[in-house]
Amino acid sequence: MKLNHGVGQAAEDAALIFLQTQGCELVARNWHCRYGEIDLIMRSGNTLLFIEVKFRKNDKFGGAAYSITPAKLVKMQRAVETYLQQNPHTGACRLDAVLLQGNQAPQWIHNITG
Known part of the structure; x- marks a missing residue:
């Protein structure tokens, strides 16, 4: 298995700069x-944003959006709940994704849980 930590780090850096x-x-x-990792936690006004960053070189296997599975969403929601239990926040919260695919501009998807 080929690990792409450098590629993942570069994608998170690009998403951070974009946001x-x-x-x-x-x-x-x-x-x-214990439920996993939240890539980026950002603040926009009084809203706390929990950001999943996904990068794909191309859309050969459905692209970046298709890599966020229902099982992944459940883990992300549990991680967000754990974060909020440890770090209370009185404003709004939202689970978003920043999708990076090839050389295309970043795509920011708001409220990926519906």
Whole structure:
């Protein structure tokens, strides 16, 4: 198996820069708990954003969006709940994704849980 930590790190860096240009402020990066990792936690106004970053070179296997499976969403929601139990927040919260595919511009998907 080929590990692509460098590619993943570069994708997170690109997503972070993109979100900062959109007015978001970094709260935490690569936050871990027993349910997994939250790639980026950002603040936009009074809203706390939990960001999943996905990169794919191309859309050969459905692209970046298709890599966020229902099982992955459940783990992400549990990780968000754990974060909020440990770090209370009184404003709104949202689970988003930043999708990076090839050389295309980043795609920011709001509220990926519906």
